[in-house]
Amino acid sequence: MRALLRRAAGAIFGAKKTVVPSPAPAPRAADPKTFELAADQVRYTPDAAKLPESSKDIPNDDKQVVGQDDALKAIRFGLEMKPDHYNLFVAGADGGGRAMAVRRILSEIAPTMKTPNDLVAATNFADKDVPVVLEFAPGKGAAFADGVEGFVENLKERLPARLQSGSAAQKKQALMDKVQAAAAKLQADFDAKIASIRLVGGKFGVHVKASQTSKGIQIALAVAFAGAPLTQQDVGAKVAAGAFTAAEFAQAQAELAEKKGGILEEYQVMLRASLQMTQKVQGLIEQIDAQAVAAVVTEHANELAQAVVNGPATAADKAFQKRAQERDAELNEALQLFGRQKFGSFTVAVKAGMGQDGPVVAAVPAFEGVPLTDAKAVAALIEAGKFTRKQYEEAAAEIAKKAKAIQDKMAEFVAATRKEQEALQAKKPKAGPEAHRAVAYIQSMAQFAASNYKIFLGPIKETDDESGLKPVPGSRPLDPADFFRVSVLVDNARQKGAPVVFEQNPTYENLFGAADANDRSMIIPSVGLVKTAGPGGPTLKAGAFLKANGGFLVLSAMDALKNPAVWPALMRAVRSGQAEIAEGGLLGVASMKGDIYQVPGKVKVVLIGSPMVQMLLAKHDEDFVANFQSVAQFQPTIKITEEAVGGFLNFLKHAVVGSAGEVLDMTRGAMGRVLEQAARLADSNKQFTSQFGALYGLLQEATYWAQKSGRDMIQASDVDTALTAKSDREDVHYQRMRELYQKNVFRVDTEGSAVGQINGLAVMGSHGVQMRITFVASPGAPGIVSVDKDAGRTGPDFNKALGNEYGFLMNEFGQKKALRAQIRVSYEQNYGGIDGDSSTSTTLYGILSALSGVPISQKFAVTGSADQFGNVQAIGGVNEKIEGFFALCNHRGLTGDQGVIIPKTNVGNLQLSPEVAQAIKDGRFHIYAVDTVAQGMEILTGVAYQTIKEKAAARLDDMGKPDPTTKPGPGSNYTRP
Numbered sequence: 001m002r003a004l005l006r007r008a009a010g011a012i013f014g015a016k017k018t019v020v021p022s023p024a025p026a027p028r029a030a031d032p033k034t035f036e037l038a039a040d041q042v043r044y045t046p047d048a049a050k051l052p053e054s055s056k057d058i059p060n061d062d063k064q065v066v067g068q069d070d071a072l073k074a075i076r077f078g079l080e081m082k083p084d085h086y087n088l089f090v091a092g093a094d095g096g097g098r099a100m101a102v103r104r105i106l107s108e109i110a111p112t113m114k115t116p117n118d119l120v121a122a123t124n125f126a127d128k129d130v131p132v133v134l135e136f137a138p139g140k141g142a143a144f145a146d147g148v149e150g151f152v153e154n155l156k157e158r159l160p161a162r163l164q165s166g167s168a169a170q171k172k173q174a175l176m177d178k179v180q181a182a183a184a185k186l187q188a189d190f191d192a193k194i195a196s197i198r199l200v201g202g203k204f205g206v207h208v209k210a211s212q213t214s215k216g217i218q219i220a221l222a223v224a225f226a227g228a229p230l231t232q233q234d235v236g237a238k239v240a241a242g243a244f245t246a247a248e249f250a251q252a253q254a255e256l257a258e259k260k261g262g263i264l265e266e267y268q269v270m271l272r273a274s275l276q277m278t279q280k281v282q283g284l285i286e287q288i289d290a291q292a293v294a295a296v297v298t299e300h301a302n303e304l305a306q307a308v309v310n311g312p313a314t315a316a317d318k319a320f321q322k323r324a325q326e327r328d329a330e331l332n333e334a335l336q337l338f339g340r341q342k343f344g345s346f347t348v349a350v351k352a353g354m355g356q357d358g359p360v361v362a363a364v365p366a367f368e369g370v371p372l373t374d375a376k377a378v379a380a381l382i383e384a385g386k387f388t389r390k391q392y393e394e395a396a397a398e399i400a401k402k403a404k405a406i407q408d409k410m411a412e413f414v415a416a417t418r419k420e421q422e423a424l425q426a427k428k429p430k431a432g433p434e435a436h437r438a439v440a441y442i443q444s445m446a447q448f449a450a451s452n453y454k455i456f457l458g459p460i461k462e463t464d465d466e467s468g469l470k471p472v473p474g475s476r477p478l479d480p481a482d483f484f485r486v487s488v489l490v491d492n493a494r495q496k497g498a499p500v501v502f503e504q505n506p507t508y509e510n511l512f513g514a515a516d517a518n519d520r521s522m523i524i525p526s527v528g529l530v531k532t533a534g535p536g537g538p539t540l541k542a543g544a545f546l547k548a549n550g551g552f553l554v555l556s557a558m559d560a561l562k563n564p565a566v567w568p569a570l571m572r573a574v575r576s577g578q579a580e581i582a583e584g585g586l587l588g589v590a591s592m593k594g595d596i597y598q599v600p601g602k603v604k605v606v607l608i609g610s611p612m613v614q615m616l617l618a619k620h621d622e623d624f625v626a627n628f629q630s631v632a633q634f635q636p637t638i639k640i641t642e643e644a645v646g647g648f649l650n651f652l653k654h655a656v657v658g659s660a661g662e663v664l665d666m667t668r669g670a671m672g673r674v675l676e677q678a679a680r681l682a683d684s685n686k687q688f689t690s691q692f693g694a695l696y697g698l699l700q701e702a703t704y705w706a707q708k709s710g711r712d713m714i715q716a717s718d719v720d721t722a723l724t725a726k727s728d729r730e731d732v733h734y735q736r737m738r739e740l741y742q743k744n745v746f747r748v749d750t751e752g753s754a755v756g757q758i759n760g761l762a763v764m765g766s767h768g769v770q771m772r773i774t775f776v777a778s779p780g781a782p783g784i785v786s787v788d789k790d791a792g793r794t795g796p797d798f799n800k801a802l803g804n805e806y807g808f809l810m811n812e813f814g815q816k817k818a819l820r821a822q823i824r825v826s827y828e829q830n831y832g833g834i835d836g837d838s839s840t841s842t843t844l845y846g847i848l849s850a851l852s853g854v855p856i857s858q859k860f861a862v863t864g865s866a867d868q869f870g871n872v873q874a875i876g877g878v879n880e881k882i883e884g885f886f887a888l889c890n891h892r893g894l895t896g897d898q899g900v901i902i903p904k905t906n907v908g909n910l911q912l913s914p915e916v917a918q919a920i921k922d923g924r925f926h927i928y929a930v931d932t933v934a935q936g937m938e939i940l941t942g943v944a945y946q947t948i949k950e951k952a953a954a955r956l957d958d959m960g961k962p963d964p965t966t967k968p969g970p971g972s973n974y975t976r977p
Contacts, residue, residue, distance in 0.1 A: 027944035035904075035928040035935060039921035042910045044640060044685035046675045048668060051649075054713065055666040058653040065101045066647030067638025067690065075105050078630025079552065079604065085627045087574060087605045089557065091614040092634025095693020098608050101634075102554055103502070111497035116550025117434055119489040119599065120144055121540040122441065125448040128537035131485070133599050134441055135434035139493035140308060144438065145486040147304040148445070152481050154300050155449060155456045162292050163457070171288050179281045183274050190270045197259060199223065203244060204252040206259070208267065219267055221260055223252045293453040301446035305439045320424055327413040334406050338363070341402075343395040345387050346372075350403065352410065359410040363403035365395045445484065455480045478520075483535045485518065489542035489599065490549055498551035503544040506555045507586070508565050512573070513543035514585035515597055538583065540597055545570075545579045549601040557609030557617070565589050571623035574605055637687035640679065644688055648675055651692050655699050663699045664706055669716035674698065677723065680911040683879060698722055731765045741770060742891045746829050748772050749858035750889050750898060756850035758940070759861040760827070760842045761881035761900070762834075768877065768884025770861055772828045773842060775850035779959040780822035784809075784847070787826040788834055795835025805843050807868030808933070812949065813956050820960040823847050838875035841866040841903075844933050845940055851952035856940045859895065861885040864903040870933035874905040879912055886916050886925055894919065899926030901936050 052058055065072060071092070078088030090098045118141025121131040136144055163169065190208075197206045207229035209220040222229040225238065230249070239246050331352075339350050349371035350363040365372050367386065372378050382389050449456075460478040492499065503510060518534030544553055560566050565586055573579050578598040588594025607628065614631065617624040638644050652671060655663045666674070674695060681689035689695075701722035702714045709718070728735070740746045748759055748770045756775040761768055784806050788794050813819060825843060827834055841864035849856045863881050865873035882900045889898045907929050912920075919925040930936045934945035941948065 027946040029938035029942050029944045030935065032926075032928060032939045035901075035930055035939060036899075037907065037910075037920070037927040037929055039917050041907060042685070042912045042920055042927055043914070043917040044676060044679040044911055046645060046672050048672060050642075050645070051668045051671055053668055055649075055652050055656055055671060058649050060653055060657055061650060063100055063104070063654055064647045064650045065097050065104065066644050067641075067688070068097070068101065068634055071632045071634045072101055072105065074630065074632035075101060076109075078632060079105060079109050079606070081630060084577065084602075086630045087607075087628045088630040088632065089607045089609065089614050089617075089628050090632045090634065091609060091611045093610065093636050093691050095696070096634045096636070096690040097692055098634055099502070099554070102606055102608070103500075106500045106552055106554075109498075110500050110551060113498035113551070115492055115495050115497055116490075116499065116602075118142070118144075118492055119542070119546060119549060119601075121485075121487040121489055121597075121599065122148070123445075123483065123485045123536040125444050128535070129533070129595070131487070131537055131540060131597060132441060133489075134438050136308065136438060137435070138495060139491070141488045142491050142493060144304070144308055145488050147307055148484055148486045149481065151300050151304055151445075151449075152456075152484050155297065155453070156480055158296050159293060159453055159456045160458075162296050163289055166292075175281045175284055175288075179278055182277055186270045186274055190266060193266060194263065197263070199252040199255045200244075200248050203248060206256060206263065208263065210267070217271070219264055221256060221263060223249065223256055289453070290450070293450050297446050297450045297453070301442050301449075305442045308438045308442065309435050316424055316427075320420055323420065324417050327417060331406070331410055331413060334409065335361075338402055338406060343398050344391055346392070346395040346399075348399055349373075352406075359407055359414055361403045361407035361410060363399050365392065365399055448483075452483070455483060478535065481536075482518070485534075485536035485539050487540045487542075489513075489540060489546050499548050500552045501544045501548040501554065503553065503555045506544070506560050506566055507563050508569065508582070508589065509543060509585040511543045511545055511555075511560075511563075511566055512569060512579050513541040513546065513581045514588075515540050515581050515583040515595065517583055517595070538595070538597065540581050540599070542581070542599070543579070545573055545603055546599055546601045548603045550603075552604050552606055554606040554608065557607040557613050560607070561613070570605070571621070571627070573601070573603075574627045575623055577602055634690060636690055637682040637684060638690050640686055640688055645675065648678060648688065651695070652699070655696055659700075662703065663696075664703045664712060664714050666699075666714040667716065670702065670714040670719050673716045673719040676911070677719070680879065683876075683909045683911065685911050686908050698726075701726065727766060731767055734765055734767045734769075737764060737769060738767075738887065741888055748888065750892055751859055751895065753855035753857050755853055755855045756846060757858070758842055758846045758849070758856050759858060759885070760839045761861050761863040761885060762838075763877035763880045763884075766880060768879075768881035770885055770888060771830065773839070773846055774826050774828055775843075775846040776824045777821050777847070777850040777955070777959075778824075779820060782819045783822060785822060785824045787824060788830055793830065793833050795833060797837050798835045801837035801840040801843070801865070804837070804840055804866065804868050805847065808844055808866065808870055809847065811868055812870070813953055817960065819956060821851065821956055823850060836875075837865045838863055838877075840864070841872050841933055841936060844870070845937055848933075848937055848948055848952055849941070851955050852948045853951060853955065854941045854943050854948050857942070859898045860901055860940055862901045862936065862940070864901070864906075864930070864936070866933055872903045872905075872930050872932055872936065874903050874909075878902055878906045878909050882910075882927065883913055883916055886919065889925070890915075890919075894924045896924050897926070899928060901928045901930060901939055904929040904931045 071090075075088065075090060078086060090102060092098045115138045117135040118138060120134045120136060120141045122134060124130050124132045134144070194206050194208055199205065203225075205224040205227065207222045207224040209222070209229070211218050211220070224230065225234075225243065228234075230238070235246075235249050238244060239249070335350060335352055339348055341348060343365065346365040346367055347369070348363050349366040350361065352359070352361045354360065367381060370377075372381075372392070378392060381387065382392065455478075460480070515538045517538045518536065520534055544555075560570055569580055569589075576598075577600060579601045581597045581599060582588040583594030583596070584591070605628075611633065617628075638647075649671065652666060652674065656665055675688070677698060678688040678695060679685055681691060681694060698719065699714070702718040705721045705725070706712075706714045706718040711718070737746070741748060749757075749772070750759075756777070758773050758775075760771045760773045762771055763769070784802055786794060786798075786802055789799060789802070809819060825846070842862045844866055845856060845862060848854075861881075863875055863878065865875050867873060882902070885898075885900055889895075910927070916925065920927060928936075928939050930939070937943075937945050937948055
C-alpha cells in the first residue's frame with residue numbers, strides 16, 4: 001500500500017529526484033618521469049665498433065680541417081680577391097686549426113700565381129742617401145749583386161793594367177817622350193841663350209839655377225867663371241890667384257843685374273811654354289785614359305746588362321753557342337789553310353772581317369812575304385824578272401776565287417747563326433720595364449765608374465786637408481766596393497709561384513728589416529770623433545713584409561699588437577703598399593734619429609686572432625676597417641658526424657706522428673675518451689670543440705701518466721688520470737670548498753623538504769657548487785628585496801634578473817590588483833659576488849614556495865634562467881653544476897631520488913662525466929629538463945602548479961588586506977613602479 005501511495009504521489013505531483021554533483025577532481029602534478037632524461041641523453045659516447053683498434057691503424061693522410069666549411073670558403077674568398085683592401089682576418093679560438101686551414105688553402109692558391117720579381121736596393125749615384133730599388137726576374141737579383149761585385153773587382157784588376165800597358169800606355173809614353181823632347185829643346189834653347197850672354201867683355205858668364213819650394217819655382221842667378229857659378233869664397237880665391245880682379249867681378253855683377261830682368265823673362269817664357277805643352281799633353285793622356293777606361297767599363301757593364309736581361313745561359317743557349325763556335329772554328333781553319341797555301345811563286349796575304357754589307361775576305365798575292373797591293377811594286381818586280389805578269393794574274397785570279405768561296409761560306413754561317421739567334425731570342429720572354437730600368441741603372445753606374453776611375457787605381461784618400469778630417473787609426477780603408485752598395489732584399493730564385501711567409505715573431509726588425517747607413521768614423525782635431533756618410537749610401541735589409549711581396553704574409557694579430565711600433569707601421573704598409581725600413585730598426589724608430597727608407601711591396605696580409613681582437617679592431621681602427629674587408633670566422637664547435645670523427649682521428653694520428661715521441665699511440669678506449677673530452681670542451685653531446693690545441697695538451701699529459709705506469713700506449717685510464725690531475729692542480733681552492741660542503745659547514749640539504757628554501761647551482765673555476773637560497777614573504781612595500789644586492793655583492797645581470805622575477809609575479813598575480821607583498825631573497829653564506837641570470841627560475845621556485853607555503857624537496861638542485869612569462873631559458877656551465885651537486889649527494893650517499901632540474905634547451909649541452917652518466921643509467925640519480933617554471937615547480941613539490949598558484953594568490957590577498965597594526969616594512973630594491 002505504501003509503495004502504491006508513493007507511486008501515486010509521484011504521479012500526481014511530478015516529483016523529480018535531486019542529483020548532487022560530485023566535486024571536481026583536485027589538480028594533479030605531472031609525472032616527473034615525463035621530464036626525466038635517459039642516460040644516452042646526457043653524454044656523447046662514440047661507437048667503439050667504428051673506431052680502429054689503436055691509433056697505429058689510422059691512415060697517415062694529410063691533415064684535415066672539418067666542420068668549418070663557411071670559414072674555409074671565406075678564407076678562399078679573401079685570399080683570391082685581387083683588390084688591395086681585401087686583406088684577411090681569420091678569427092677563431094686558439095688551437096682551432098686556423099693557421100692550418102690558411103696554410104692548406106694557400107698551398108693550393110699560391111703555386112698557381114706568378115712568381116714575383118726579386119727586389120734589390122742599390123746605390124743611387126744621383127743621391128746616395130736614397131737607394132734605388134730595382135726589380136729583376138726571379139733569381140736575377142742575386143746575379144745582379146754578384147755582377148756588380150764582379151764589375152768592381154774587374155775594374156780594380158784591369159784598369160791599372162790597361163792604363164799602364166798596351167796601346168794606351170804606348171800612346172801615353174809617346175806623348176810623354178814628345179813632351180820631354182820638347183821640354184829638353186826649350187831648355188837647350190834657353191841654355192844656349194844663357195851661354196851666349198857674356199859679361200865684362202866675355203870674361204864672365206851667367207849661371208841660372210831653378211829650385212822647387214813651397215812657394216813655387218825659385219830662380220837664382222849667379223856670375224859664372226869658366227862655366228861654374230862663383231861663390232864668395234871662390235871670388236876671393238880667384239882674385240888672389242889673379243884670375244880676375246875684384247873690380248872685374250863687381251862689374252860682372254852690375255852687368256848681370258842689368259840683364260836679370262831679361263833673363264828671368266826668358267825663363268818664364270820657357271816655363272810657360274813647357275807648362276802649356278805639359279798641360280796639353282796631360283789632357284791628351286787623360287783622354288787616352290778616359291777612352292781606355294770607357295772601353296773597359298763599357299765592356300763589363302755590357303756583360304752585366306746582358307746577364308740581367310737574358311739571365312744565365314740555358315741548355316738551348318749553350319747548344320747555340322756550341323754551334324756558333326764550331327762554325328767559327330771551321331772558318332778559322334779554312335782561313336789558316338788558305339794563308340799557308342802557295343800559288344806558284346806566290347803565297348797569300350789574307351784578312352777577314354765584317355763589312356757594311358756582310359762578311360769580307362780580302363786576299364792578295366804575296367811575294368817573299370810582302371803583300372802585293374801596289375801596282376807599281378808589281379810592275380817593278382816583273383821588270384826585275386822576279387815573275388811574269390801572266391804568273392801574277394793567274395795567281396791573283398786563283399786567290400780571288402778561293403777568297404770568294406771562303407767569303408760565301410762565311411756569309412752562309414753568319415746568316416745561319418743570326419737566324420738561330422733570332423729564333424732563340426723569340427722564344428725567350430721579352431724584357432719588361434724592370435729590365436729596362438735595370439739597364440738604365442747599369443749605365444748610370446758605368447758613368448759613375450768611368451768618371452771616378454781613379455778609385456780603382458790605388459788607395460783612396462779620405463783626408464781633408466782643409467778641415468783636418470782624417471780616418472780613425474786602425475779603421476778599414478775605403479775600398480771601391482764601398483761606392484757600389486747592393487742589397488738583395490728579396491731573392492725568389494727558388495720560389496715557385498707566389499711566396500707565403502708565416503712570421504712567428506713579428507718584431508719590427510723581423511717584419512720590416514733594418515738599414516745600415518754605413519757611416520765612417522773620422523777624427524777632427526780639437527773636435528773629436530765624428531760620423532761621415534759612407535760613399536755608397538745605406539744598405540737595406542728586408543723583413544717578412546717585403547719577402548712576401550707579390551704573395552701572402554701571415555701573422556698573429558695579437559703578436560703584431562704587442563710588439564712595439566709594429567701595428568702602426570703594418571697599417572701604414574697595408575694602406576700605402578710600401579714597407580718602411582728604418583735605420584737602426586726599432587731603436588731608430590724609437591729615437592726618431594734614423595732615416596726611414598720606403599720600399600714598394602704588394603702584399604696580402606692575413607691576420608689570425610680571436611673574435612674579440614677582430615671586434616675591437618673593427619670598432620677602433622679605421623685603417624683596419626678600410627683595408628681588412630675579408631673576415632673568416634671559425635666556429636668554436638663542430639657538429640658530431642662521421643666526417644668529424646674521422647677528422648679527429650686524423651688529428652690524433654698526426655699528433656702521434658709529428659710529436660717526436662711526446663705523444664704515444666692510443667688504444668681504442670683512449671681514443672674514445674679523447675673524443676668524449678672533445679665533446680665536453682664544447683659543452684655538448686652534439687658538437688665537438690674545434691680547439692685541437694687543448695686536446696694536444698691532454699694527449700701529452702696522458703702520455704706522461706702512461707709512461708709513469710710503464711705502458712707504451714695510452715689507455716682510457718691514462719686520459720682520465722690526466723683530466724683529474726689537471727683539475728686537482730688548477731682548482732686547489734675548490735677542494736677546500738668541497739670539504740666545507742661535505743662537512744655541512746656550508747649548509748646545503750640534500751634530503752627533506754622546506755618552505756622558502758631551494759638549492760641553487762653556480763660554477764667556481766671549472767667545478768660546480770651548491771648554494772642554499774632562502775625566501776621570506778610578508779606584507780610590506782611591494783617588491784623583491786635581494787639581501788645580497790643590499791650588501792653590494794651583485795652584478796648587472798643579476799639585478800636585471802630581479803626585474804624579470806618581479807615581472808613574473810605581476811603577470812601571474814597582479815593582472816587585476818596590485819601586489820602588496822614583499823619577498824626577501826638571500827643567497828646564504830655567500831661571501832663573494834653574484835652575477836648572471838642562471839638562478840632566475842630557481843628564485844621563482846623559492847618565491848612561489850614562500851608565497852604558497854608549499855614545501856620544496858631538498859633532494860633537488862635547480863638551475864635555469866627565466867623570462868617574465870615563466871619560460872625557462874638556457875644557462876652556462878650545466879655540466880659542472882650537475883656534477884657538483886652529484887658529488888655532494890654521492891659523498892653523503894645517493895638515495896636514488898636525488899637529481900637536478902635544468903632548462904630543456906640545455907639538453908644538447910650535456911656531456912656529463914662517466915660516473916654521473918652511469919648513476920643516471922642505474923636510476924640512482926636523475927636529470928629533469930623543463931620548459932616552464934610550472935613544470936619545474938611540480939617536480940620540486942609534487943603538487944600541481946594550479947594548486948600552488950591558488951595558494952599563493954590567497955596568501956597575497958591576505959597580505960593585501962589593510963592591518964592598522966602593521967607598520968610599513970623597508971623598501972624593496974626592486975619594487976613595482
